[in-house]
């Protein structure tokens with residue numbers, strides 16, 4: 202596993218990071234120092250914390266992307282930078298994770314904590330990080346092969362467990378990094394190194410797979426529409442739970458022009474889902490209710506290039522919240538014992 206270096210932190214960032222790692226006891230210690238100062242009659246002014254540095258594109262950028270010129274993934278990276286800048290997230294809390302693939306090189310290009318991990322195993326890695334450190338912003342990037350083929354089973358389990366993370370899948374209908382093999386989303390007839398006379402297998406329908414899997418935020422976009430990508434990343438980020446965006450991102454090297462029918466810059470039609478406004482108008486009857494699973498499934502059945510936007514969104518408790526509650530209850534039952542005491546108790550029992 203390749204781990205990225207920590208971002209350089211401003212003094213304020215370090216202060217905040219300390220606080221996050223602190224138990225209540227330590228926080229009390231900080232305030233007792235302040236109280237102690239008051240008691241001793243010290244009238245020295247409190248030291249003002251330096252302002253947090255603005256999160257700029259320069260601060261978030263790491264390394265030069267090594268994708269082929271014209272690859273759709275560049276636009277995804279640009280959209281992600283924009284979201285980070287717009288939302289001014291705490292720099293030290295940004296985590297980008299990925300499996301293996303051209304798209305999975307993403308964490309190399311973001312100056313934040315992260316890892317370029319094992320092919321198809323980004324969801325389990327992200328799950329551990331999200332559950333252990335719910336204060337972090339866990340973003341996951343990868344390709345169609347990584348997410349729907351070798352990692353397809355992990356995707357289903359991350360979805361049903363509703364583990365809090367934002368997963369962006371750059372779907373180019375091909376294995377790019379390994380130079381043109383059929384992927385799980387390649388259309389029937391696609392000629393590749395693994396299917397020289399054309400793919401014969403029914404492709405995965407990402408939206409249907411995610412709906413059936415139990416993901417709680419499911420959306421679709423196109424790398425040629427940066428503003429749409431930004432909107433969806435922000436919505437997925439704001440959603441509590443397992444949020445996934447499938448993005449048609451062209452591999453100009455091994456499957457060029459395949460997404461032109463939905464690319465407005467190339468004369469295609471980018472049809473966006475009209476979501477219900479709940480305004481009691483006759484037009485609203487025809488709009489899409491994002492909480493309606495069957496309606497989402499119907500939208501997912503539209504022929505290629507399909508429709509774009511939020512297919513499904515529902516509010517279901519996250520594993521993060523359920524596990525936290527379970528840990529708290531268990532701790533209470535054990536007389537609020539420390540982790541070490543609980544471990545010792547377990548050892549004593551099995552002696």
Ligand SMILES: Cc1ncc(C[n+]2csc(CCOP(=O)(O)OP(=O)(O)O)c2C)c(N)n1
Nearest residue numbers: 301302303304320344345346347376377378
């Ligand atoms: C366990 C394992 N199996 C296979 C590979 C070889 N491999 C690396 S990337 C890749 C497919 C990449 O395709 P995709 O996930 O669609 O990403 P893209 O390159 O198209 O962005 C494969 C098969 C690997 N690195 N590890």
Ligand code: SF4
Nearest residue numbers: 269272303377452453
């Ligand atoms: S091979 Fe395809 S997916 Fe990989 S960087 Fe080049 S254009 Fe992008």
Ligand SMILES: [Mg+2]
Nearest residue numbers: 344345373375
């Ligand atoms: Mg791919």
